[in-house]
Amino acid sequence: MRIASWAPVIVLLLLCAIISVINPNFLSFGNMVRISQSAMIPLVLGIGATFIIIMGSIDLSVEGVLTLAAVVLSMLVLNGENANDYGLFAVAAVLIVGAGVGFINGLINVRLKVPSFMTTLGTWFIGVGIANALLGGMATRINDPWIRGLAIERFWGFPWGVWVALLCLLIALIIQNYTRLGRHVYALGGGEELAALSGISVARVRIAAFTIAGVFYAVGGILAAAQLGLGNAQIGNGRLFTTITAVVVGGTSLSGGQGSVLQTVVGVLIVVVLSNGMVLMGVPPSVQIGVQGLMIIAAVALSINRKLMKIIK
Amino acid sequence: MTAEIPTLSLVDVDKRFPGVHALKRVSINIMRGEVVGLIGENGAGKSTLMKILSGVYQPDAGEIRIAGQAATFDDAADANRKGIGMVFQEQSLLTNMTVGENIYLGNEAQFTRFGIVDWGRLYAAAERQLAKVQVDVDPRARADTLSFASRQMVELAKALTLEEHAGDHFVILLDEPTSVLERAEIDILFERVRALKSRASFIFVSHRLDEVLELADRIYVMKDGAVVADLNSSEADTTKLHHLMVGRSLQAEYYREPLQRPYRENVVLETENLSLGHAYKNVTFQLHAGEILGIAGVIGSGREELTRTLAGFAPHDSGLLRIDGQSVRLTTPAKAVDxxxxxxxxxxxxxxxxxxxxxxxxxTLADLATFTRNGLINSREERRIAEGWVERLRIKTPTINTLCLNLSGGNQQKVVLAKWLQAKARILILDHPTRGLDVGAKEEVYDLARAVTSEGLAVILTSDTLEETIGLSHRLLVMRDGEITHRTDAAPGHKPSQIDLIGHMV
Amino acid sequence: MPMNSSLKRLNIDRLRHWLPLATLIILVTVVGVMEPVFLQPSTLLQLASDTAVLFILATGVTFVIMLGGIDLSLQSMASFSSVIVALTIAQLGYVSFGLAVGTGILAGFLSGIAHVKLKIPSFIATLAMGGVLFSAALVASKERSITLGDAERSYQTWVTGSHFGIPNVIIVGLIVLIVAHVLQAHTRFGRYSAAIGAGEPAAYASGVKVDRQKIFAYMLSAGFAALAGVILAGRLSSGSPTLAAEMLLPSIAAVVVGGTAITGGVGSIWRTLVGSLIISVVRIGMTFLSVNIFAQNIVFGSVLVLAVAVTIDRSKIPIVK
Known part of the structure; x- marks a missing residue:
């Protein structure tokens, strides 16, 4: 790791130090649990987006997949609207839905050569649209105790959802560091032509990465549904923004090739700690979106290697 | 020699691009354990040949044979699988990944069990590859922490992984591998290549004839898309090779020498000790109205960067640049155009x-302001102007509304010239102006160059061939390693010979 | 360039050129046959009025897309603009409209600076700017919708009234059309934009001040988005931080469906007009066919991706990221 990639860690530590000086409550166990609860969904989403951004692409479909996943889950598990009660099968179905949307993203990107930001802009709204159509503008209450338990039941003081997010992190680390796919994602970001010259199937890697990202967003949908106790079409609102902020603030470069899942963990913590701190200090949540916007600009501006980029579109 | 089957051979390979016959029935053989040099001027067909060998282009006719068996390469990865390794002049390592990952990029399957890459085994194997080229590099280091020379060695090590699946018959293409290296590093590279001859065959492409003579066993000389000579290095020297590359003697008529008028008194552009980083230093010259000033030099001589400075892409960092007596620094092309x-x-x-x-x-792109009234473009005026240039320069286009994409290279070049003439440019920088053009189109460019200088425009010229530079210029500058090493007049009838200049270039 | 491939290229270009208009005519015919009410003048005027805001948003982003960029902040800008109007119209009267549009131009300037000077890709710079604007709108409006009273509405007759039976909003739309068309087709800015979108290195080498043109395009985009917000505030008699939240996708879809390529260089305001009308007709058609209103995003999202796939010039992008 280089010095530059430690900068986010230093920022995080400084942030924690400042907030705990102003409000010592910040360091209490209760607040740590609160932070972990608000970090678990951004973490899972950020992990998925990290793979895409390392590849040099972007994924705007985060909210679409998450909403669709949450709604499908709410309608398949024990719920207040219909007689379904598929339990774990519902979870599996939701993961497949996420993988499916991701797969379609990859397919459109690779086969139709539609740039990823346009592809995923489209599937973002298609996802939310389908979720809306399924619900007809209503919300579905989740009664499944296992799903609700993700948010309520605790293990070692932390909700199960947090442990699920950590499991996702572990899986992502393995994919990133110990599989060919993980390394090829870096190769694509470092230089797609060179990667192709080395015999890497660019199309396959891209489709696989989008698919994996879709699965992680679907997990995010499950956690979001568990946290809210229902599925509705607004459940994804604002999540794309937080996700991209976290990935970028963590130091993963939008131009591709640089960054890691671990850096995204730091990025997520920066975003979550900052908003936690702002809540402790009484700053209204509406200001936080603006602060995140400025953070994105600052982080990207600091991380871009301008010498390498001649034309920015 | 005839009894042995070549490791790789091209038989009557032909390749055409629109307007250009790039390769004319080219046949070459590479024997096992041989280092074959490939030389020729820009445009002689070397790079097309290399691209066919590396699978980027497919031949229109003729055959590629590996160990006597006909082969086709679908793409670069396919050529690689079939035994063609490549070491490019531009770095082809992924700088965001480690040395070991680079060496086995795309070939990690052998170290993968149940989808999990065994990094220990991969790095151990990478270490063995690095040992083959005797380079002391940690396979776990990121590629961007290495010097250019070490990266070159890593590329060589990567190419040698071909041994694992291509067996005995594989060839490594060395495409201008020395252009970024220092002399000591070149010596090491050559030593390694010689040591590896027992394992592989090499094709070595370079602009530096002395290096080719030093390393290659045998040399193919290309000119105008054909192989014009195949000789053993022991029989050759730089003068002989250069003669073969250039071939014909100067034809005064071809470069419109009778139309070369003496240039005028007034200096339109001058430099004094102009320098830019490592690219060039202490460049001093004057350019007069009506003059074509040719700059000769090999790749790395600094002439390319000097041209870019004058075009506004790479502002100088010390010395003086004066245009019409005014000291200026060209920070953007817009400023240069102004x-x-x-x-x-x-x-x-x-x-x-x-x-x-x-x-x-x-x-009209560079001159829209002159026919904009009240913020609006006068499109009738624009049409009139465009039609005027199409007629004057005899630009062959269906209409002035045709996309430039659909024009031939020569007519595209005329559009570029029309743009600057319309913008009333007084100094033209012709950067390889006839590259990729056929003979007829080249001659039209020469005519235009003569015509505009007669009217008092000044021209700075760099060109693919020395012949063209000498033929067109009034005066010549020769650059080597960033400095001007020689200046000479080139009046009609008293043109310097290429051999005179070569000595100052290399 | 071999002859047959350039012929093929011409045909594809011609197809790309006329496809949007043909689509619009077919759509109008189909909906008209199924629901004859649709072709009555009053319905058509209603359609045109409903299209105006979408068209103005799409017009702004057309300038940016022509350059090969994108503006993802336009819906937040329009919403913020409606909030500015709603908050200040009582004190400032007509000046509040100028304030809103001026704020838009300033925001566009900042996006442009972030994009050009800090070299941040446009989709990220504008996404971030969108967040800042949304936040500003939330704070300014105290997170609620502000309804305008009768006194305040009197300033908005230029939006809500009509002349000779034609709603004013259509007239405003036509003025925008003319201004934007002139800008795009008859000024140096328009020409330079096309040149930058079609071949930035050549435009730069020819002395075009690329950065300046880009910043101006983002100012136009945000300025038109703010104008759209002003009109929206008039039509809905309210201002709210989410007033235009659903407008981003249809706006970009309108530009792309009209045949402007997101790779830049090719496009016009007329195409954006055709694209906006297509989107409106599709929307009305879906209502007539009683397609679930919530499902409309599915249609628009699919149309967007499809239209990009059809209009994109693959020869210009060897690597699709």
Missing amino acids: LGLGYVPRERRVEGLVLFLPVAANI
Whole structure:
């Protein structure tokens, strides 16, 4: 790791130090649990987006997949609207839905050569649209105790959802560091032509990465549904923004090739700690979106290697 | 020698591009354990040949044979699988990944169990590859922490992984591998290549004839898309090779020498000790109205960067640059254009023209202000101007609304020239102005160069061939390692010979 | 360039050129046959009025897309603009409209600076700017919708009234059309934009001040988005931080469906007009066919991706990221 990639860690530590000086409550166990609860969904989403951004692409479909996943889950598990009660099968179905949307993203990107930001802009709204159509503008209450338990039941003081997010992190680390796919994602970001010259199937890697990202967003949908106790079409609102902020603030470069899942963990913590701190200090949540916007600009501006980029579109 | 089957051979390979016959029935053989040099001027067909060998292009006719068996390469990865390794002049390592990952990029399957890569085994194998080229590099280091020389060695090590699946018959293409290296590093590279001859065959492409003589066992000389000589290094020297590369003697008529008028008294552009980083230093010259000033030099001589400085892409960092007596620093092309410079770039289709705009819009692009009234473009005036240039320069285009994309190279180049003439540029920078053009189109460019200088425009010329530079120029500068090593007049009838200049170039 | 491939290219270009208009005519015919009410003048005027805001948003982003960029902040800008109007119209009267549009131009300037000077890709710079604007709108409005009273509405007759039976909003739309068309087709800015979108290196080498043109395009985009917000505030008699939240996708879809390529260089305001009308007709058609209103995003999202796939010039992008 280089010095530059430690900068986010230093920022995080400084942030924690400042907030705990102003409000010592910040360091209490209760607040740590609160932070972990608000970090678990951004973490899972950020992990998925990290793979895409390392590849040099972007994924705007985060909210679409998450909403669709949450709604499908709410309608398949024990719920207040219909007689379904598929339990774990519902979870599996939701993961497949996420993988499916991701797969379609990859397919459109690779086969139709539609740039990823346009592809995923489209599937973002298609996802939310389908979720809306399924619900007809209503919300579905989740009664499944296992799903609700993700948010309520605790293990070692932390909700199960947090442990699920950590499991996702572990899986992502393995994919990133110990599989060919993980390394090829870096190769694509470092230089797609060179990667192709080395015999890497660019199309396959891209489709696989989008698919994996879709699965992680679907997990995010499950956690979001568990946290809210229902599925509705607004459940994804604002999540794309937080996700991209976290990935970028963590130091993963939008131009591709640089960054890691671990850096995204730091990025997520920066975003979550900052908003936690702002809540402790009484700053209204509406200001936080603006602060995140400025953070994105600052982080990207600091991380871009301008010498390498001649034309920015 | 005839009894042995070549490791790789090309038999009557032919390749055409629109307007250019790039390879004319080229046949070459590479024997096992041989280092074959490949030389020729730019445009002689070397790079097309290399691209066919590396699978980027497919031949229109003829055959590639590996160990006597006919082979086709679908793409670069396929050529690689079939035993063609490549070491390029531009770095082809992924700088964001480790040395070991680079060496086995795309070939990690052998270290993968149940989908999990065994990094220990991969790095151990990488270490063995690095040992083959005797380079002391940690396979776990990121590629961007290495010197250029070490990266070159890593590329060689990567190419040698071909041994694992291509068996005995594999060839490594060394494409200008020395251009970024220091002399000591070149010595090491050559030593390693010689040591590896027992394992592989090599094709070595370089502009530096002395290096080719030093390393290659046998040399193919290319000219105008054909192989014109195949000789053993022991029989050759740089003078002989250069003669073979250039071939014909100067034809005064071809470069319109009778039309070369003496240049005028007034200096339009001058430099004094102009320097830019490591690219060039202490460059001093004067350019007069009506003059064509040719700059000769090999790749790395600094002439390319000097040209870019004058076009506004790479401002100088010390020394003086005066245009019409005013000291200036050209920080952007827009500034250069304002001062009356016009850049005819070598990348015509990228920097010369907006291919996806019509002919008319390209001709007027640098001069829209003159026929804008109250903020509105006078489109009737624009049409009139564009049609005027199409007629004057005999630009062959269906209409002025045709996209430049659909024009031939020669006519595209005329559009670029029309743009600068319309913008009333007083100094033209012709950066390889005839690259990729056929003979007829070249002659038209020469005619135009003569015509505009007769009217008092000044021209700075760099060119693919020395012949062209000498033939067109009034005066010549020769650059080597960033400095001017020689200046000479080139009046009609008293043109210097190429051999005179070569001595100052290499 | 071999002859047959350039012929093929011409045909594809011609197809790309006329396809949007043909689509619009077919759509109008189909909906008209199924629901004859649709072709009555009053319905058509209603359609045109409903299209105006979408068209103005799409017009702004057309300038940016022509350059090969994108503006993802336009819906937040329009909403913020409606909030500005709603908050200040009582004190400032007509000046509040100028304030809103001026704020838009300033925001566009900042996006442009972030994009050009800090070299941040446009989709990220504008996404971030969108967040800042949304936040500003939330704070300014105290997170609620502000309804305008009768006194305040009197300033908005230029939006809500009509002349000779034609709603004013259509007239405003036509003025925008003319201004934007002139800008795009008859000024140096328009020409330089096309040149930058079609071949930035060549435009730069020809002395075009690329950065300046880009910043101006983002100012136009945000300025038109703010104008759209002003009109929206008039039509809905309210201002709210989410007033235009659903407008981003249809706006970009309108530009792309009209045949402007997101790779830049090719496009016009007329195409954006055709694209906006297509989107409106599709929307009305879906209502007539009683397609679930919530499902409309599915249609628009699919149309967007499809239209990009059809209009994109693959020869210009060897690597699709």
